[in-house]
Amino acid sequence: MLIELPKLSPEGESFSGEESAELLGLKAGDAVKAEGPVQYDFFVQLVGHELVVQGRLTVELAATCGRCAEIYSTNLVISDFLRASEIQPGQESVDLTDDIREEVLLKLPPYPVCQPECKGLCPQCGRNLNDGACGCKAPKDDLRWSGLDDLKLK
Ligand SMILES: [Zn+2]
Numbered sequence: 327m328l329i330e331l332p333k334l335s336p337e338g339e340s341f342s343g344e345e346s347a348e349l350l351g352l353k354a355g356d357a358v359k360a361e362g363p364v365q366y367d368f369f370v371q372l373v374g375h376e377l378v379v380q381g382r383l384t385v386e387l388a389a390t391c392g393r394c395a396e397i398y399s400t401n402l403v404i405s406d407f408l409r410a411s412e413i414q415p416g417q418e419s420v421d422l423t424d425d426i427r428e429e430v431l432l433k434l435p436p437y438p439v440c441q442p443e444c445k446g447l448c449p450q451c452g453r454n455l456n457d458g459a460c461g462c463k464a465p466k467d468d469l470r471w472s473g474l475d476d477l478k479l480k
């Protein structure tokens with residue numbers, strides 16, 4: 327996204343639009359994928375020798391839950407985007423593409439979880455415990471009983 331300085335109104339201007347999610351450079355194996363473009367809603371103003379950009383970024387994500395491995399959709403909303411770029415004499419434009427990429431990558435969930443209460447998969451049979459409990463014994467109980475058996479032997 328390019329801001330052309332000679333065209334910019336001295337009072338500042340609003341810019342809304344979208345950038346292709348390809349700019350994020352996410353790979354197929356990543357836990358998070360973009361499902362749509364990166365939408366921006368910016369207010370851009372020249373303040374002294376700096377171009378100040380503030381506003382909002384939104385991108386729809388498909389994330390793989392780190393506990394149950396389900397893919398779920400979520401909206402990433404960054405409402406406090408703020409960048410100030412120093413303008414050099416004679417500079418005609420400011421490219422915000424790198425700033426947008428950095429900001430979105432920084433705010434991606436590092437360990438996505440489909441819901442805070444996600445129960446994950448049973449470590450023994452692999453069943454998704456969000457769909458209901460399986461018949462397996464909890465591993466904690468197994469450890470406790472084997473501990474008692476050891477004591478009896480001594
Ligand atoms: Zn989950």
Ligand SMILES: [Zn+2]
Pocket residue numbers: 448449450451452453460461462
């Ligand atoms: Zn199980």
